[in-house]
Amino acid sequence: MPVTLNTADPDFERGFAAMLSAKREDAADVxxxxxxxxxxxxxxxxxxxxxxxxxxxxxxxxxxxxxxxxxxxxxxxxxxxxxxxxxxxxxxxxxxxxxxxxxxxxxxWTDETGATLGWRWxxxxxxxxxxxxxxxxxxxxxxxxxxxxxxxxxxxxxxxxxxxxxxxxxxxxxxxxxxxxxxxxxxxxxxxxxxxxxxxxxxxxxxxxxxxxxxxxxxxxxxxxxxxxxDSIAGPSEVLIIAAGAQNPDWLALDLLAQAEHDADAQAILITPDQALAQAVAAAVERILPTLPRAAIAGASWRDHGTIILTRDLSEAAALSDRIAPEHLELCVDDPQALAAQVRHAGAIFLGAWTPEAAGDYVSGPNHVLPTARSARFSSGLSVMDFVKRSTVSQLSPGALSAIGPAAVRLALSEGLSAHARSIEARLETLNRGS
Amino acid sequence: MPVTLNTADPDFERGFAAMLSAKREDAADVxxxxxxxxxxxxxxxxxxxxxxxxxxxxxxxxxxxxxxxxxxxxxxxxxxxxxxxxxxxxxxxxxxxxxxxxxxxxxxWTDETGATLGWRWxxxxxxxxxxxxxxxxxxxxxxxxxxxxxxxxxxxxxxxxxxxxxxxxxxxxxxxxxxxxxxxxxxxxxxxxxxxxxxxxxxxxxxxxxxxxxxxxxxxxxxxxxxxxxDSIAGPSEVLIIAAGAQNPDWLALDLLAQAEHDADAQAILITPDQALAQAVAAAVERILPTLPRAAIAGASWRDHGTIILTRDLSEAAALSDRIAPEHLELCVDDPQALAAQVRHAGAIFLGAWTPEAAGDYVSGPNHVLPTARSARFSSGLSVMDFVKRSTVSQLSPGALSAIGPAAVRLALSEGLSAHARSIEARLETLNRGS
CATH class of the missing domain: 3.40.50.1980 (Nitrogenase molybdenum iron protein domain)
Known part of the structure; x- marks a missing residue:
């Protein structure tokens, strides 16, 4: 049986913090x-x-x-x-x-001083x-x-x-x-x-x-x-499902198990304000689990890392999700768009009961290489951006250098970098002699 | 005196490779x-x-x-x-x-199958x-x-x-x-x-x-x-100046020295097809160097890492620059835009003689935190992108899942992930019963 937490319990924070800090991976020092x-x-x-x-x-x-x-x-x-x-x-x-x-x-673009600025990828x-x-x-x-x-x-x-x-x-x-x-x-x-x-x-x-x-x-x-x-260093995979309303418990159980079957270190989490739904999903997991070819792996993951969290409402569920910053986030609720607007940290968001995460693993189109282990707080899934880089470009006109060069000279001198200052001053002197 | 290389010399490649692989930093193992x-x-x-x-x-x-x-x-x-x-x-x-x-x-956006896809930053x-x-x-x-x-x-x-x-x-x-x-x-x-x-x-x-x-x-x-x-791990800073045409040797010398004064490990490189210009810049460096408050640092950098490369033409200069992938690239030539179009790997590009790199260090607007040690081959300077992350978003309609789900089932089964397959099949069965 997975851990079940309830936000109404007085020691919820302790249990939640323990889950957050649990190390799922024994990283050998190699x-x-x-x-x-x-x-x-x-x-x-x-x-x-x-x-x-x-x-x-x-x-x-x-x-x-x-x-x-x-x-x-x-x-x-x-x-x-x-x-x-x-x-x-x-x-x-x-x-x-x-x-x-x-x-x-x-x-x-060219700004008001005559500086042409931009970037190229x-x-x-x-x-x-x-x-x-x-x-x-x-x-x-x-x-x-x-x-x-x-x-x-x-x-x-x-x-x-x-x-x-x-x-x-x-x-x-x-x-x-x-x-x-x-x-x-x-x-x-x-x-x-x-x-x-x-x-x-x-x-x-x-x-x-x-x-x-x-x-x-x-x-x-x-x-x-x-x-x-x-790219980022991938850790064990995880899914978080926020569910409410009229949901098919078997679908949710299969989505949890699809995560769990990856790896005994994988983590599947269900958050719901609906205790009856939580119980139905948990029962469906227990019923389906033995029928899977990878039952041993999925069972170990669900037993050791599976978590069900009961919340007061969906807003609380979204807030907890942000603290977890899950790799995959399924929103199986009546208005998934509205709930998604409350979410800030997640690698990939799957909206509605017709969007099982497994479809995203293969054919939806978005990348399945996603930030794990809470790194969706600061990083993104793999994308075209990982294979391009940006050169900044600047071209100052003589007028632009006149306008902004003196401030650069001042700052360079304050940092003790006199050749920086003189490289600008030499040009400004030429301009001043010309005028 | 810095190293001077000439692409017309038979052993140019050996000297250039030695410069590329030279370790400028003694990274203590801490x-x-x-x-x-x-x-x-x-x-x-x-x-x-x-x-x-x-x-x-x-x-x-x-x-x-x-x-x-x-x-x-x-x-x-x-x-x-x-x-x-x-x-x-x-x-x-x-x-x-x-x-x-x-x-x-x-x-x-919504595609032809009815899948709504996208991302949010x-x-x-x-x-x-x-x-x-x-x-x-x-x-x-x-x-x-x-x-x-x-x-x-x-x-x-x-x-x-x-x-x-x-x-x-x-x-x-x-x-x-x-x-x-x-x-x-x-x-x-x-x-x-x-x-x-x-x-x-x-x-x-x-x-x-x-x-x-x-x-x-x-x-x-x-x-x-x-x-x-x-962010990236910063190494010693470097500038590469490609120069040709009627250039002021003192300006170029000061730009090289502005880099050199940062650190004895910094590197300043001049590439030019014009031997007379190269000699004039080298002479200007020697003349200006003793007048700098940070002459000891800048002198050590110029002596140990300074490099002048003579090329047949500007295209060859651009090709060498790409092999160096410099942090800062100044194009002090008559048509800097045309030369910039030949460049692919550089952290920041400064176009024309009125755009000293030192202005970019302070006031031009682009970021001065830039990829060093050839990492402009694969990374970019600091930007807003370093402080945002992307969540992919997908929402499949029942029709979209019907259209693309079977392919996902097939691929999941080929990878031995049966719960993945069943999480999609369970939904498809519901749809098929309904139709």
Whole structure:
């Protein structure tokens, strides 16, 4: 049974705070092991990749087998059933349509002093995408990472995916092809992140690395941050459902379980002012849980992290949701738009009972790479913005420099930076001599 | 004398690669010391802050002296000369006007299936700004960090600034007041970052931390990343000037020296196809250098990191600039707009000889917190975007779920996530029964 809290209880705050601060993930300290792997790849390049892949993935690659050939990819794609291919293509088209709208606009204007100001956006040149191997090798994640990069205009897109024992999910390779990935490498773990960041004889370095991974991958991304850009470090996934009114308890239970089946560390939370609904959903979870192929995982998640919170009303539910800042927020209420207007911190918001979060995981269009572990307080899901960067642009006329230069001189001198001041003064003197 | 390279030389690539890979900063490995400081602040709160400030800043604060009072700030602001105040106010107004234009737009649309999709931007609730103490305590940096946060709509803005021996630059406090900072704390180093990230009895935690600092501050920001958002880790500053045509060598020399005077690790680079101009600028640097109060710093930077590159033409100069991805790029050429169109990777671009970089440091309007150490390949300067985050929004109609749900079911099953599939199927069954 999950924890049940009630905001009317006198010690609600204590229970809620305990839930908020509970650590769902046992982050092994793999920093030193990862630093050694990165140093090895930097020092020995491809030879290190071959050796590490042999050791960690029990996969005997020579250096020229590091990369999937076009023929490898063709053969894998040919295995994919037509219905799976069609589903991937529908998903890709919808994700592309959504992300194409995110391309930011350049700006330029001239102000009252004659200064022309603005900014320009340009794509990152090369991006690397990490795709986990084995059970968590999700073709949908390939689409969600690669398509925003392509929409941004990234020229070169390299994927690293471990192939433990030589195994690869053909749908992953097909997703790479549909999304327009340029290179696919049979490498995983920290060594893949090192290769993408620093390059080897075979793999040219990239400028930005995205994609989920295990503790080694996460630690490696943290260590190469600065050398390259990275996306956020993903933690265990979570859903928060706010429900009220005439809801189908089975739908809500399935939505909670869809989150719970990801991972024993995943978290599913129901907040409702309706005690009868809470009980019906809890009962539906218990009834459905044993019927799931992943019952063990989903059951552990629901038992250890599942939470039901009873509130006085929906406004209180929205306020609690903001304190949790959930990755996924479902609003299964009569007027979801009105409730959404009260919410400030959430990675993705799903409005109404016909919008199960699982649809958003695959085909709705918005990205499913979202801020976890309360980081929706300060960060956003993956988007085109992760693959572009902005250059500010300024051009002062002589008149603009006359108007604003003296203030800059004053501030530079107050900061003890006299060459800054003189670089402006030299120009102002020329202007003054001219007038 | 700085290094001079010539793209026509056969071993140019070797020299250029050496310059690109040269490490300008000796990043001390302070990770363990910083981890201990963070753990201490988490465990003991204000008491740890008082003790660490005593030790590192030789400053004896009691817990209730951690924060500058309104009277402290009033007294400091009253000391600031009127001209300095006017210069700060002009700078603040221009920075605000520029950043107000960066506020991103929400979006919502309904597609052909009946799915309503979009996104909403909301501000981070609370931000913390680190301001270094001593020589590098720049009031201009206060404006450049605090104003974008305010423009974004951040509700609570806390500044931490060390006051070694009790010293504070009154202009820093005035800049905080002008920018609308809510709280100013007399705390520096890793302990300040820990307090902002985790909170203490006195200091409520924030959601995002920005601002430059020494190796301890940088390491602390890296360690708390995830718990809170951070801006990029700043490295030594750099300028690249591309010059050609009738240019004033003294102006270019002063612009190079303005960069060099920041720090012995700073880098100033001149790229030009005009050998005579290169020689004239180099001579002007040598002539002006001894006249600077910060000649020792600027001289060390120019000697150790200064670089002049002779190219065949301006297109080659632009291509080299992209490989360097400079923080600041000055285009002192006859048609700077045309040259700018060839540039892809630069933090800030300054067009034409009347736009010295120093004006941009203070009063032009764009932000002076910019990506260093080649990170303009993948990141942008500080902006309003650093203080907002996006929630994606989706609402499917029953018809939209009918149209796209089956593809999601297919993909969920291919990924072995049956509760995902069933959460959609349960709804589709209801629809099918209804029809």
């Amino acid at each position: 920093g030193q092991a990862v630093a050694a792997i990165i140093a090895d790849v930097r020092a020995r390049g491809d030879a290190a990749l071959v050796e590490l892949t042999n050791r960690f993935d029990r996969n005997d690659l020579s250096a020229d087998g590091l990369r999937f050939s076009a023929a490898d990819i063709d053969a894998a794609c040919a295995q994919v059933p037509a219905e799976d291919r069609a589903a991937l293509e529908l998903a890709a088209a919808r994700i592309r349509a959504y992300h194409d709208r995110q391309l930011p606009q350049d700006a330029e 340009t794509p990152v040149s090369a991006a690397g995408l990490y795709v986990p191997g084995g059970q968590a090798s999700y073709p949908s994640s390939v689409l969600m990472n690669a398509i925003p990069a392509r929409a941004a205009g990234v020229e070169r897109l390299a994927v690293c995916v471990p192939t433990p024992g030589g195994e690869i999910n053909p749908l992953v390779l097909l997703a790479c092809r549909i999304a327009g990935v340029d290179e696919i490498w049979r490498i995983g773990g920290a060594q893949a992140i090192a290769a993408l960041a620093y390059g080897t004889e075979s793999i040219r370095p990239v400028d930005k690395i995205t994609g989920p991974g295990n503790a080694y991958v996460a630690a490696a991304k943290r260590q190469v941050f600065g050398r390259v850009g990275i | 990770g363990q010391a910083v981890a201990a400081i963070i753990a201490d602040v988490r465990a003991r709160g204000d008491a740890a802050l008082v003790e660490l400030t005593n030790r590192f800043d030789r400053n004896d604060l009691s817990a209730d002296g951690l924060r500058f009072s309104a009277a402290d700030i009033d007294a400091a602001c009253a000391q600031v000369p009127a001209e300095d105040r006017a210069a700060l106010e002009l700078a603040a107004a221009r920075i605000r006007a520029y950043h107000d234009r960066q506020l991103p737009q929400d979006a919502e 909301t501000p981070v609730s609370a931000a913390g700004l680190y301001v270094p103490g001593g020589q590098a305590s720049y009031p201009s940096s206060v404006l450049m960090n605090a104003i974008p946060a305010r423009a974004a709509g951040v509700e609570r803005l806390a500044v931490c600034v060390p006051t070694p021996g009790g010293e504070i630059n009154p202009l820093v406090l005035l800049a905080c007041r002008i920018a609308g900072v809510d709280e100013i704390w007399r705390i520096g180093g890793a302990q300040a970052i820990a307090a902002l990230a985790y909170g203490t009895e006195s200091i409520r935690p924030v959601d995002k931390i920005t601002g430059p600092g020494n190796a301890y501050v940088a390491a602390a920001k890296r360690q708390v990343f995830g718990r809170v958002g951070i």
